[in-house]
Amino acid sequence: MSDVAIGFLGFAAILVLIAIRLPIGLALGLVAVGGLWALVGSNTTLSLLSLAPFEFAAKWELSSIPMFLVMGTLAFHAGMTTSLYRVARMWLGFLPGGLAVASNFACAAFSAASGSSLATTIAMGRIAIPEMLRFRYDPGLATGVVASAGTLGTMIPPSVLMILYGVFAEVSIAKLFIAGILPGLLIAAVYAAMVIVRCAIDPRLAPPIDERVPLRARIAALAEVWPLPVLILAVIGGLYGGIVTPTEAGAFGAVVAAVIAAIQRTLTWKVLKASVLEALEGTAAIFFIAIGAVLLTRFMAFSGVPDYLTRVMIDVDITPLLVVAATFVIYLILGCFLEPIGLMLLTLPVLLPIFDAVDLHPIWIGILIVKFVEIGLLTPPVGLNVYAAKTIVGDAIPLETIFKGVGWFLVCDMVVVAVLVAFPDIVLYLPRQM
Numbered sequence: 001m002s003d004v005a006i007g008f009l010g011f012a013a014i015l016v017l018i019a020i021r022l023p024i025g026l027a028l029g030l031v032a033v034g035g036l037w038a039l040v041g042s043n044t045t046l047s048l049l050s051l052a053p054f055e056f057a058a059k060w061e062l063s064s065i066p067m068f069l070v071m072g073t074l075a076f077h078a079g080m081t082t083s084l085y086r087v088a089r090m091w092l093g094f095l096p097g098g099l100a101v102a103s104n105f106a107c108a109a110f111s112a113a114s115g116s117s118l119a120t121t122i123a124m125g126r127i128a129i130p131e132m133l134r135f136r137y138d139p140g141l142a143t144g145v146v147a148s149a150g151t152l153g154t155m156i157p158p159s160v161l162m163i164l165y166g167v168f169a170e171v172s173i174a175k176l177f178i179a180g181i182l183p184g185l186l187i188a189a190v191y192a193a194m195v196i197v198r199c200a201i202d203p204r205l206a207p208p209i210d211e212r213v214p215l216r217a218r219i220a221a222l223a224e225v226w227p228l229p230v231l232i233l234a235v236i237g238g239l240y241g242g243i244v245t246p247t248e249a250g251a252f253g254a255v256v257a258a259v260i261a262a263i264q265r266t267l268t269w270k271v272l273k274a275s276v277l278e279a280l281e282g283t284a285a286i287f288f289i290a291i292g293a294v295l296l297t298r299f300m301a302f303s304g305v306p307d308y309l310t311r312v313m314i315d316v317d318i319t320p321l322l323v324v325a326a327t328f329v330i331y332l333i334l335g336c337f338l339e340p341i342g343l344m345l346l347t348l349p350v351l352l353p354i355f356d357a358v359d360l361h362p363i364w365i366g367i368l369i370v371k372f373v374e375i376g377l378l379t380p381p382v383g384l385n386v387y388a389a390k391t392i393v394g395d396a397i398p399l400e401t402i403f404k405g406v407g408w409f410l411v412c413d414m415v416v417v418a419v420l421v422a423f424p425d426i427v428l429y430l431p432r433q434m
Helices: 003-019 024-040 042-057 060-077 082-092 098-114 117-134 139-154 160-169 173-179 181-201 215-225 227-240 246-263 269-303 305-315 320-334 340-357 362-376 384-396 399-422 425-433
Strands: none
Touching: 003 024, 003 269, 003 305, 003 340, 024 042, 024 269, 024 340, 042 269, 060 098, 060 117, 060 160, 060 227, 060 246, 060 269, 082 098, 082 117, 082 215, 098 117, 098 139, 098 181, 098 227, 117 139, 117 384, 139 160, 139 181, 139 362, 139 384, 139 399, 160 173, 160 269, 160 340, 160 362, 173 181, 173 227, 173 246, 173 362, 173 425, 181 362, 181 399, 181 425, 215 227, 227 246, 269 305, 269 340, 305 340, 320 340, 320 362, 320 399, 340 362, 362 399, 362 425, 384 399, 399 425
């Protein structure tokens, strides 16, 4: 059996192991070790197994992941999200589907402090979904908007997925962060426009709320949400201004979040302990999968699969647009079964050499991949954000209703993908200004 055939067989074995519910990090690692053993022998495999995990985990850039996670968990546990939704409702409640629009933009705002789609969905869903249901909003709309807008947690910086992509693709994490701002705002705007149009056509989806708040009260309420804007400006402003690196921005953001919580007198020992423990659990899960992906990258390199696929694409003269379309189909299919970090790290070892061969801009395709992964967070049967919304509502709303609710938002995602492909400068304009 040729080395390339062993590589393809290994990739198929990973999909089988994942299908039988073996943890994805373990599936990646086991197949990679077995494949390396078959290709290069026991001594080289054991040497790689002893060195590769440490070399990856010791990368300085990755220290920003636990720091950004601490920043997000501190923002949540210290109650910085509590007033965010209330203020958004006061300013946007007059629109058709105003509470859903407010939930959408509140998720976008919290995304800039969390770095995680699941964290954004859970944090804002606990506040927004019960409120929308109280005002007799359609259950699919109420849960769908939070599950869908929660995906902005991976697009609007900081983003754990962008950090991992930047490390594996060896591109600037700071430029990836900045590149995600305009696409993130575009997604939030398209979501909001869709909600407004749907609710204007069918008011039964979102009964109008007869709640008139004086302008003075709305302006005064803005003072309550100062912590999140300050936190966001501190991180993004520091990055864009060149004051801090992406690695330093994580630690800087965590410190700023702690200082804000202390000023608000919400930084208790209980809050700090819960925030750090959640960040540690998240970091351990991410690194376990990532180390498996590192070993898979070595296995694929020795097998020659990426080089083989690159040669095939060059021989048939495949266009960059077809590569993007094929990548989208791959992520759409695999996203139905795999969680986002595992999905991205499983595919990057094979896809990155292909992107390079057809000369796709690494930052532009990186943002598209993040968007493709976001879509996987909403598609059945393993739409993690949908399940996160389900945990909030319990048995009150069937899972099928939530999946139907996100359907309209998936249509919006397809529109956004088409726009980002047609107009790459939406992604690349801000990074070029750095």
